[in-house]
Amino acid sequence: MRICLITSCFPPSPGGIERCVFELSTRLKRRGHETTIITSSRGLPIGTYNQIWDHVGHVIRYPEQFTAFEVPVAPEISARLLFDSDYDVLHIHGMTPGQSDLSLVASKLSKAKIVYTHHFDPQTYGGHLTKLYSYVGRCTIGLADVITASTSSYARSSQFLKPYLSRVRIVPMGVDSARFDSQSSTANSQIYDLAPALTSFQKKILYVGKLIYYKGIDNLLYAFSELRGTDACLMIVGEGVEKRHLTQLAKQLHVSDRVFFLGTVPDPQLPSTYSAADVVVLPSITRREAFGIVILEAMASGKPVVASAIPGVSEVVRHGMTGYLVPPGNPTALASALESILLDQSRAKRMGGEARRLVANQYDWERIYEQYVTLYERGAS
Numbered sequence: 001m002r003i004c005l006i007t008s009c010f011p012p013s014p015g016g017i018e019r020c021v022f023e024l025s026t027r028l029k030r031r032g033h034e035t036t037i038i039t040s041s042r043g044l045p046i047g048t049y050n051q052i053w054d055h056v057g058h059v060i061r062y063p064e065q066f067t068a069f070e071v072p073v074a075p076e077i078s079a080r081l082l083f084d085s086d087y088d089v090l091h092i093h094g095m096t097p098g099q100s101d102l103s104l105v106a107s108k109l110s111k112a113k114i115v116y117t118h119h120f121d122p123q124t125y126g127g128h129l130t131k132l133y134s135y136v137g138r139c140t141i142g143l144a145d146v147i148t149a150s151t152s153s154y155a156r157s158s159q160f161l162k163p164y165l166s167r168v169r170i171v172p173m174g175v176d177s178a179r180f181d182s183q184s185s186t187a188n189s190q191i192y193d194l195a196p197a198l199t200s201f202q203k204k205i206l207y208v209g210k211l212i213y214y215k216g217i218d219n220l221l222y223a224f225s226e227l228r229g230t231d232a233c234l235m236i237v238g239e240g241v242e243k244r245h246l247t248q249l250a251k252q253l254h255v256s257d258r259v260f261f262l263g264t265v266p267d268p269q270l271p272s273t274y275s276a277a278d279v280v281v282l283p284s285i286t287r288r289e290a291f292g293i294v295i296l297e298a299m300a301s302g303k304p305v306v307a308s309a310i311p312g313v314s315e316v317v318r319h320g321m322t323g324y325l326v327p328p329g330n331p332t333a334l335a336s337a338l339e340s341i342l343l344d345q346s347r348a349k350r351m352g353g354e355a356r357r358l359v360a361n362q363y364d365w366e367r368i369y370e371q372y373v374t375l376y377e378r379g380a381s
Contacts, residue, residue: 001376003028004036004112006078006103007093008071010059013043014238014264015210016293017093017119020173021156025056027369032178036087038080040064040072048076054366070212071096078102085110089376092116094158097133098311101140108143113194114376116144116307117171120290134159146375150291154312157287169375172316174289174368177206180271180300190241191235191276194258203232203342205341206303208270208276208294211240216308218242218249223283223338225253230342237273238264274301278348282307285328289302290314296363304348305336316363322355 007021019038033157035057041047042064060080063280064072077099081090089110094100098117107114118141122133132215133182137160141147147164148171190238192198205224209215217236220337224234236246250256265273276279280298282305283291290312295314298305307313319325324337341348 001088002034002036002365003089003091003376004038004081004087005012005093005369006038006081006265007092008040008077008096008099009042009074010037010061011043016173019293020117020119021093022056023174024369024372025357027365028373029055029057032138033230036060038062038077040077040335042072042073048138067068068145070314073098073177075099075102080105080111087112089113089115091376093119093121095122095137095141097122101136104140104143111257111262113146113376114144115148116141116371117148118155118161118168119150121160121284121287122209123288131159136161148372151312151315151322153315154290157311157336168307171368171371171375172363173293173296174363174365175293175296175300175359177300177356177364179354180274180297181302181360191273194262194265196236198233198235198260201233202232203230204277204279205232205234205338206237206263206298207235207282207290207340208237208273208280208297209282210238210310211236211246212244213242214284214288215242216288216329217246217286219285219329219331219334220281221246221249221253221255221259221284224259224332224336226335227339227342230339231339232278232342235260235262235273236279238263270297271301272300274303277301277303279303279323280305280336281334281338283328283334284308284310284313285310290348292316299363300352300359302352302356304341304351318358322351322358 003023011022012017025035035370037059041061046063053058062074062076063205064074092103092109148169150172152170155161249257280303282292292313295305295316305317307317308328309325318321326333326337
């Protein structure tokens with residue numbers, strides 16, 4: 001098949017959607033499909049790029065003209081579909097305000113099957129623009145032949161997907177479990193290279209993700225300051241606009257000597273970073289966190305997870321089995337869950353084992369790939 005994937009961002013830009021499109025396109029290419037990715041230049045100097053990646057396919061990038069809901073908008077992405085529509089499948093990844101809508105409209109001019117994957121609901125601080133835009137989004141989503149969402153709980157609670165629940169097919173995010181299912185003997189040495197002071201701590205809590213408001217990292221710092229009876233440090237991997245505020249907050253809470261902002265860890269070092277941790281935490285507080293691929297990476301690494309009980313995430317973490325779910329924005333509950341794992345090594349090991357088995361059985365990318373190909377070939381039946 002000739003398959004075109006449309007996404008606002010693609011590696012080297014980091015993020016969950018980027019990882020999803022990369023893993024999917026890699027497997028499509030590997031099995032002989034002709035793949036094209038149309039995206040923005042985010043992650044590279046602003047400009048237009050025409051690239052051929054041997055293991056992915058043809059990557060076409062356009063400069064982002066502006067940003068909406070913190071994601072880039074490049075009108076040329078949608079405009080290209082008006083003139084280059086000779087594909088069997090157009091797979092649009094959203095919801096990127098403006099871009100997803102225009103791409104869905106432009107796609108109707110082609111004879112290709114239109115697959116739309118709803119990764120998350122756009123949200124603003126006040127929510128008024130979100131409500132207004134939802135009317136537009138609901139109209140354009142309906143143009144797709146196939147609609148997918150990563151979890152049923154997120155789809156059911158989405159104002160964007162509400163009119164189409166009978167048409168929504170659930171295809172979860174995935175992880176390359178073989179990449180993370182190895183307890184590297186060099187894990188500690190690699191992480192200590194980033195911050196030698198980590199050697200002073202017996203227990204390590206790990207956060208991986210953007211430093212941005214909806215991730216709830218300020219609540220994580222408050223929770224960390226409440227931990228008692230454990231010699232633990234907090235490793236924060238990622239960059240973002242909240243870094244300065246979070247660094248200052250750690251000082252105000254008198255935990256800056258135990259909190260390590262490690263910045264962006266190169267992708268090849270991520271497995272060893274997870275391996276060095278005792279527990280991984282995802283304290284997100286809004287619907288912008290629709291799934292949490294870092295949860296799968298942690299679970300594939302055999303690590304228990306403490307995460308917020310929000311739609312989507314609450315389907316991935318099995319409370320009491322692979323980790324704990326806590327009310328979003330509740331530092332005390334978050335601290336209690338972390339303590340339960342850090343102070344009970346046998347519990348942590350048991351949860352980690354269950355987590356690894358769950359990922360292998362349900363979330364490995366080979367299984368997810370087959371689900372997408374089935375939808376490409378058959379559509380929603």
